[in-house]
Amino acid sequence: MTAHAAERADVLLVGNPNSGKSLLFSRLTGIAQKVANYPGVTTEVRSGHAGGLVIHDYPGIYSLEPLTLDERVAIERLEKALADPGTKAIVCVLDATRLERSLYLLLELLPRARAVHVPVIAAVNVIDELVGPSARLDLAGLSASVGCHFVGVSAKTGQGLEDLRAILHHLDREPPWDERCVVPGSIEDRKGLARRLTRAHGPRGDVLLRSQERFDRVFLSTALGLPLFIVVMAILFQAIFTWAAPLMALVKDGVAATGSFVGGLMPAGLVHDFIEDAVFAGIGAFLTFVPQIFILFLVIGALEDSGYLARAAVLLHRPLGWFGLSGRSFLPLLSGHACAIPAMMSARTIESPRRRLITVMVIPFTSCSARLPIYALLIGGFVPAVSLVKGLIGLQGVVFAGVYVFGIVNALLAAAGETIQHRRRLGGRLGDAPFVVELPPYRVPGVQPIVVAAASRSWSFVRRAAPVIFAVVVVVWALGYFPHGSGHLEQSWLAGLGHLLEPVFRPMGADWKSAVGIVSSFVAREVFVGTMGTLNGLEEAGEHLTQLSSALQLGGMGLASALALLVFYATSLQCASTLVVMRKETGSAKAPLFAFVSMTTIAYVGAVVTFHLARALGAT
Amino acid sequence: MRNLAQLPPGARARIDGFGTALRPEVGRRLRELGFVDGNVVRCVRRAPFGGPRVYAVSGAAFALEMNVAAHVLLGPADGDDGPRG
Numbered sequence: 001m002t003a004h005a006a007e008r009a010d011v012l013l014v015g016n017p018n019s020g021k022s023l024l025f026s027r028l029t030g031i032a033q034k035v036a037n038y039p040g041v042t043t044e045v046r047s048g049h050a051g052g053l054v055i056h057d058y059p060g061i062y063s064l065e066p067l068t069l070d071e072r073v074a075i076e077r078l079e080k081a082l083a084d085p086g087t088k089a090i091v092c093v094l095d096a097t098r099l100e101r102s103l104y105l106l107l108e109l110l111p112r113a114r115a116v117h118v119p120v121i122a123a124v125n126v127i128d129e130l131v132g133p134s135a136r137l138d139l140a141g142l143s144a145s146v147g148c149h150f151v152g153v154s155a156k157t158g159q160g161l162e163d164l165r166a167i168l169h170h171l172d173r174e175p176p177w178d179e180r181c182v183v184p185g186s187i188e189d190r191k192g193l194a195r196r197l198t199r200a201h202g203p204r205g206d207v208l209l210r211s212q213e214r215f216d217r218v219f220l221s222t223a224l225g226l227p228l229f230i231v232v233m234a235i236l237f238q239a240i241f242t243w244a245a246p247l248m249a250l251v252k253d254g255v256a257a258t259g260s261f262v263g264g265l266m267p268a269g270l271v272h273d274f275i276e277d278a279v280f281a282g283i284g285a286f287l288t289f290v291p292q293i294f295i296l297f298l299v300i301g302a303l304e305d306s307g308y309l310a311r312a313a314v315l316l317h318r319p320l321g322w323f324g325l326s327g328r329s330f331l332p333l334l335s336g337h338a339c340a341i342p343a344m345m346s347a348r349t350i351e352s353p354r355r356r357l358i359t360v361m362v363i364p365f366t367s368c369s370a371r372l373p374i375y376a377l378l379i380g381g382f383v384p385a386v387s388l389v390k391g392l393i394g395l396q397g398v399v400f401a402g403v404y405v406f407g408i409v410n411a412l413l414a415a416a417g418e419t420i421q422h423r424r425r426l427g428g429r430l431g432d433a434p435f436v437v438e439l440p441p442y443r444v445p446g447v448q449p450i451v452v453a454a455a456s457r458s459w460s461f462v463r464r465a466a467p468v469i470f471a472v473v474v475v476v477w478a479l480g481y482f483p484h485g486s487g488h489l490e491q492s493w494l495a496g497l498g499h500l501l502e503p504v505f506r507p508m509g510a511d512w513k514s515a516v517g518i519v520s521s522f523v524a525r526e527v528f529v530g531t532m533g534t535l536n537g538l539e540e541a542g543e544h545l546t547q548l549s550s551a552l553q554l555g556g557m558g559l560a561s562a563l564a565l566l567v568f569y570a571t572s573l574q575c576a577s578t579l580v581v582m583r584k585e586t587g588s589a590k591a592p593l594f595a596f597v598s599m600t601t602i603a604y605v606g607a608v609v610t611f612h613l614a615r616a617l618g619a620t
Numbered sequence: 621m622r623n624l625a626q627l628p629p630g631a632r633a634r635i636d637g638f639g640t641a642l643r644p645e646v647g648r649r650l651r652e653l654g655f656v657d658g659n660v661v662r663c664v665r666r667a668p669f670g671g672p673r674v675y676a677v678s679g680a681a682f683a684l685e686m687n688v689a690a691h692v693l694l695g696p697a698d699g700d701d702g703p704r705g
Contacts, residue, residue, distance in 0.1 A: 063652040067645050100679040104652060187651045191659070191678070198679065209676055213664055216681075222668040314683045318671035327672070434646055435672055435685040436653070 008086035009053045011168060012078065014109065015093030016102055017060030018440040020125040022046075023449045024093055024155040025057040028165070043073040053088070053168060056081065064108050068353055068433050082116055089171050090120045091164070096127050096137055096152070097441055099202040103194035110148065110183050119171050121149040123164055128154040129441070130203055138201035145197055146183075156446045208441065212307075215442045219311045229315055232308065233334065239299045240292055240338045241369075247291035255284035273486050274477075282473035285526060286466045289339055292369060293461050296338045297454035300331065300346060305445035309349075310437055317435055323412045324419025326355040326435060333359070333411060336366035337404070340578045341465050344585050345457070352433045358418045360585055361595050364573045365411035367404050370526040373545075374569050375403055377529055381549020382562035403570050410571060410602075464584070465577040472523035472576050480520070480534070489534050494520060508568065508607035509561030509615075518568070525574040558620035564611035572603030624675065624684070624692035627663040634695035635659050635677075642691035654678025655692055 015021040029048025046057040059074040066072035081087055090113055094102035106122055113120045122142070130137055139150040149167055153160035184190055218224050259280025266272040303309045309331065317327025325333075328350040335343035343363045350356035367375070379399050386395045479494040489495060498516030505515045513535045521528040529548070536551040538544060552562075573579070573596050582592040627633055635655055638647045654677040655661065664674040664681060672683040684692075 062649065065645075065648055065652070067649050098680050101654060104654075187648070188656050188658075191651070191654065191656045195678065209679065209681060212681065213676075216665060216674065220665060220667055220674065226668060310683070314667045314672050314674070316671075317683075317685070318667070318669040321671075434688045435683070436646075436650065436688060437672070437683045438653075439674060439681040439683055 009088040010081065010084065010086045011050075011053050011055045011088055012081055012090045013055055013057045013093065014078065014090060014105070015060060015125075016062055016095065016098075016105060018438060019060065019093045019095045019098075019102060020155045021060060021093040022057060022453070023446075024091075024123065024125060024153065025055060026449060026452050027155050027158065027161060029055050043070050043077070045074075045077060051165065051169060055091075061105065063105060064112070068351075070353070079112075082112060082118060087118055089168060090118055091168070092120055092122050094122055094124045096124045096130055096203065097208045099124070099137075100194050100198040103197055104190055106146070106148075107183050107190045107193060110146070111185075119148070121151060121164070121167055121171075122146070123160075124150060124152045125155055127152040128157045128159060129443075134204040134208060136201075136203050141201040142197060145201070156449070212439070212441050216311065216439070219308065220314060225311075225315055229312055232303070232312070236296075236299050236303075236334065237337070240296050244292040244295045247295075248288050251291055252284055252288045255280055255287055259284070270485070273481065277481075277486075278474045278477040281477065282470040285473050285524065286462065286469040289369070290458060290462060292338050293342050294454055294458040296335055296342055297457045298450060300335070301450040301453045302445045303331075305443060305450060307440045307442045310439050313437060314439070323416040324355065324422075325359055325412075325415050326350050326352055327437070329355060329359040329415075332363055333366055333408070336363040336368060336411075339368050339370070339461075340364050340366070340575065341581045342457070342461055344578075344581055345460070347585070351435060351437065354422060354432045357586055357591065358415050358422070360582060361418060361591055362411040362414045364575070364578055364582075364595060364599060365407050365414060365571070367407040367570060368575075370524070370575070371569055373529045374525065375400060375566065377532075377545050377549055378562045378566045378569075379403075380545055381552065382557070382559050399566075403566060406567075406570055464581050468577040468580050469524055473527065476520045476523060476527055476531075480531070494531075495535075507611070508564040508604065509558075509611040510565065511556065513555065514557070514561070514565065518565075518574075521569075521574045523574070523576045525569060528569070560611050560614035560619040563614050563619070564607040567610045568603045568607035570603075571599060571606055573599040622694040624661065624663075624689040624694060625673070625686050627661070627694065629663050629665050629673075632660050632662045635661055635692060636695040637693045639691040639693060642688075646688070647691075650688075650692065653682060654680065661692075661694075 013021055013025055025046060025048065028050045034047045043059055045059070048055055048057075058078050059070070061071060061074060061078075064075055064078075066075050082090070090109065092106045092109055094106060106120070110120055124137065124139065124142075127137065137152060139152055143150040151160055151163050151167060153164055155161075184193060219228060259276050262280070263272050263276030266275060300309075303312070312330060313327035315327070316330045320327055320329050329347070331349070332343045332347040335346050340363050343366070344360045347356050347359045347363070350359055379396050383396045383399050387393065388395055388398065476494070479497070480489050480492045482493055484491050494516055495512070497519055498512045501519055502510075502512040502515045505518060510518065513532065516535060517528045517531045520531045529545075532552065533544075533548050536548060536555065538548055538551060579592040579596060582595065583589055586592070621636075622633070623639070624633075624635075635657055637657060638650070659677055661675050661677045664676050666673045667683070670686070672685050673689060674681055674683050675689075
């Protein structure tokens with residue numbers, strides 16, 4: 001053992017999915033975490049400090065035998081860490097309400113840990129839920145039978161955490177385990193031992209299961225489950241659109257105000273323009289979305305911790321299965337309506353790698369909130385404001401809803417198409433995981449862990465997306481600024497590019513200004529409205545959509561061109577950050593490349609068809 | 621031989637091996653989750669649209685796709701393990 005290794009004291013945190021392991025981790029270490037990613041897989045190991053110890057949170061696993069590539073990477077990492085002399089202990093997190101199932105992993109882990117003399121501590125979590133006649137937990141009995149430390153904890157209430165810390169800080173590498181406790185080798189024998197231990201020392205699992213089944217009778221039923229699902233999804237939508245809106249406006253105005261303040265301190269010229277219009281616009285472009293993404297992660301976290309997410313996946317598995325997706329694909333597809341990046345990140349929970357890949361690739365079809373201002377401009381300015389059904393519904397509202405439905409339908413059809421492709425290429429379900437999903441107990445989620453998790457995930461979004469969005473805004477600014485400086489966009493390189501590409505976009509009814517808008521939004525579509533405003537001599541176009549749409553109409557844009565642009569923006573993948581994150585999430589450049597080329601082609605063809613169809617039907 | 625997909629909601633049965641068409645890794649994972657020979661499994665309920673069914677085994681509940689459940693074979697009669705339902 002080297003001196004360096006002896007100084008390090010690593011603790012490996014292992015446990016089943018849904019065991020409350022991550023919550024225990026943030027309880028022990030606080031918010032400062034380091035995340036290690038591994039190429040091509042969604043496996044993440046989080047590390048944080050606790051006293052003199054470094055705690056590593058491994059992904060939730062059911063056993064040490066992998067089923068998917070992600071699990072294999074997680075288990076290989078774990079085994080490597082186990083053999084490392086710096087590893088001081090393993091904390092195996094068990095769920096007190098699921099003792100029999102949780103004991104299996106512990107029994108599988110124990111012999112391997114003993115072989116390298118690493119002590120194992122079994123942290124029996126959620127002891128706060130053990131109330132009532134079925135609640136029995138004989139930790140001393142378990143400890144004597146298994147031959148390792150057992151400590152009861154509640155990551156939610158903080159109960160027992162001091163005991164766990166005390167044990168961790170007073171461990172020696174030579175473990176105090178009992179030679180008589182022999183762990184059997186076969187799955188069946190280990191399962192049998194887990195059952196006998198639970199019978200002798202644990203709570204009555206059946207009683208706990210029965211109480212969860214009473215809830216499932218409601219949430220998983222056809223008559224009540226589906227309406228409740230729609231209500232839950234309506235709340236999610238409400239949260240990401242209505243509740244987030246004031247926060248987003250606040251951030252946007254705050255960044256803009258800071259930008260003009262800082263810009264005001266500088267003399268007019270290139271540096272001033274660069275700071276105010278490129279740097280601060282770039283920061284604003286991604287910061288504006290952070291509140292919405294934070295709220296999205298907050299709601300997802302609450303749904304996850306309450307146990308509802310697994311039920312929703314069960315409800316939707318069959319209908320989504322018709323399109324080759326998993327029940328767990330619904331959440332990423334729904335999140336895509338806020339932003340594709342957190343949506344792709346939330347696709348990690350999909351059990352089947354093939355279905356996850358397909359989900360990630362079709363997410364950009366859903367109408368993200370960066371498209372919202374474009375929809376508002378085109379629909380508000382060009383679709384006639386007539387009311388249908390005796391003034392109850394407006395035509396504009398119908399078109400608006402139609403664009404969203406259009407996105408969802410596109411995503412589902414694309415998923416079905418890609419599934420057929422995959423089947424043809426791979427000829428079956430090679431290395432794929434079936435839909436076998438544990439239904440965790442229903443729980444009231446704790447506020448602090450959800451906020452911590454949402455903050456950590458939002459930070460992960462900022463880290464991944466911010467540099468790309470920022471760079472893109474700066475590049476578009478530079479192309480529009482040079483060679484003649486501010487106020488000469490019509491003579492800029494960007495305009496030159498627009499004139500050059502105008503023939504390409506003419507079949508969909510776009511003039512050179514729209515061509516510039518389209519080209520500049522290939523890196524980030526949120527710049528379209530601003531670019532169109534600048535090209536038409538309007539500052540702050542985002543605030544004055546009506547003025548901009550009148551300017552566009554005067555410039556010769558009609559309903560047919562507007563509808564074509566609407567179809568184009570609803571379909572094309574114009575977001576460099578999405579491509580970058582898709583590459584990271586799928587582990588290869590093939591998926592983003594294919595998604596980009598195919599979606600842009602479909603968008604172009606769709607826009608051309610829409611333009612000519614609208615013309616044929618009499619639109620101008 | 622009966623399989624798990626044929627077990628009606630509320631009924632219990634003992635597990636008696638897997639069909640040969642089931643991939644060995646998937647069979648292994650099911651055994652690790654508690655679907656081992658001789659264990660009593662209870663069908664809790666079905667999901668709408670003919671979706672996955674919920675099964676209780678080893679003190680936990682799992683939703684299984686029907687095309688997976690069809691590969692889990694069942695013994696002839698109810699088990700004597702645990703309370704009868």
